[in-house]
Amino acid sequence: MLGDPAGLRSTAESYGLAFDATAIGDYSIVLDGGANKRGVAARYLIETGVTLDTEAAFGWHGGTLRAAYLGFHGDNGNLDSGDAQTYSNIDETPFDALYSLWYRQTLFNDRIAIKLGKMDANADFAYVDNGDGFLNSSPGFSPTIQAFPSYPDPATAVNVFFTSESGPYAGVGVYDGATQAGVRTGTHGPDTFFGEPSDLFYVAEAGLRYTLSTRDGRIGLGRVAVSHG
Structure with missing residues (x-):
């Protein structure tokens, strides 16, 4: 929206820095x-973040560092509707949080990726490719995945991903599962990942990316499990 004032954006990108900001308003x-x-x-939701490409910044190939703030303020419309799934993606009690702080490193010609830090599981697992453009929650992910470390409670995690040129992919992740004990991980750091309540959330997904004519698609199967400390 602001373009490239005085060349600041393009200068930052030449050093590997990219800034972004998103504001969503909802009335119902x-x-x-x-x-x-x-x-x-x-209500409204605001996200601001910065992403660092380590190759452009330091010559370190395959590294990405991400930090982002997220804040929700206003009314929770779901309390008025009584909807079990939450019809609006942003409905929640008001909060401000360091929502994302993670590092991702690719290896072996970008076939393997390791990602660690605080992150939203729905960015990498159980997501719908064309669901991001909808404010309604149904296109996002299945509500039957209990304790999923997603909005508004991302969690500290370690993920490993595999991709191939032919289309198959796979990923596994271990997340802080403290939400199972009623702890709001969205406003917490890694303390509950390494300490009490010592609950963990495991997720794995494998599938196939394909192209039919000019249309891309993806088929995936996944499994989740939880452990209690």
Whole structure:
């Protein structure tokens, strides 16, 4: 939206730095039924972040460092509707958090990637390729995945991914599972990953990326498991 004022953006990118900011506003009213008939909700979500390409910055191939703030303020419209899945992707109680802080390193001609830090599991697992453009939560991920470390509670994790030129891919991840014990990992650091309550969330996914005519697609199967400390 701001373009490249005084060449600042292009200069930063030449050193491997990319800045981004996103603001989402949502207004809703319950027309009939629900938990609060004629209930009105107005809210907004703001994300600002910085991504560092280590090759452009230091000559270190395959490294990406990401840090991002996320904040939600306003009303939780889901309380008015009583929807079990949460119809708006951004509905939550107000919070401000260092939402993402992770490092990703590719190896072996970018076939293997290791990612560690605080991250949203839905960015790498159980995501729908064309679901990002919808504010409704249904296109995002399945609500049947309990304790999934996703919005508003990303978690400290270690992930390993494999990709191939022919299309098959696979990934595994171990996440802080403290949300199972009622701990809000979105506003926490790695303390609950290494300490109490010592709960972990495991996820694995494998699949195939393909192209039919000019249309890209993906088929994937996954499995999750939890452990209690």
